[in-house]
Amino acid sequence: GIQVEQSPPDLILQEGANSTLRCNFSDSVNNLQWFHQNPWGQLINLFYIPSGTKQNGRLSATTVATERYSLLYISSSQTTDSGVYFCAVDGAGGTSYGKLTFGQGTILTVHP
């Protein structure tokens, strides 16, 4: 099956700093989503981005499908940005029925 690798595994920032999270995947994808998991375990949708670039406030994401990676940018980080960020993909090969394969996540800690 498709493999998803996220880096870095851990990231510690001071409030106001910018950061870039990376997601590499091993095969073509139909779907790529970025999520933020809050301390209660809820997965919050950040971006649906199988290709191209999107922006939402201080967050933006870029997926270069031909090179099999996606980047999540967080600018002017805030303490509320802390949590685990997951990249998840639905591989294009075979009959996947849209099931998502998740990376291991990046644990982001933002200090005041």
Add this chain to the structure above:
Amino acid sequence: DTGVSQDPRHKITKRGQNVTFRCDPISEHNRLYWYRQTLGQGPEFLTYFQNEAQLEKSRLLSDRFSAERPKGSFSTLEIQRTEQGDSAMYLCASSRLSEQYFGPGTRLTVT
């Protein structure tokens, strides 16, 4: 659009007992997924429904696990004869097309 809901949010059970979880998807979402997440890991796919048909099951879904979506709306996930290794967060997601939306999860603790 009220979001995906799951019930209960927390469940503590003794080893060997049966448990059942419920998921209510976003209305008019015909696709429903179950995932399991253990500590420090990303969620892993368990099973998928399109309307009432269960179209895919992961090898993670042993014969002690069964899922249903009888009328193509809500779904239930039952675990029989629970084991300590079943302790995890069980997440439900729904979608109309590709983008999946997740519920708050049911955290299961087997003692």
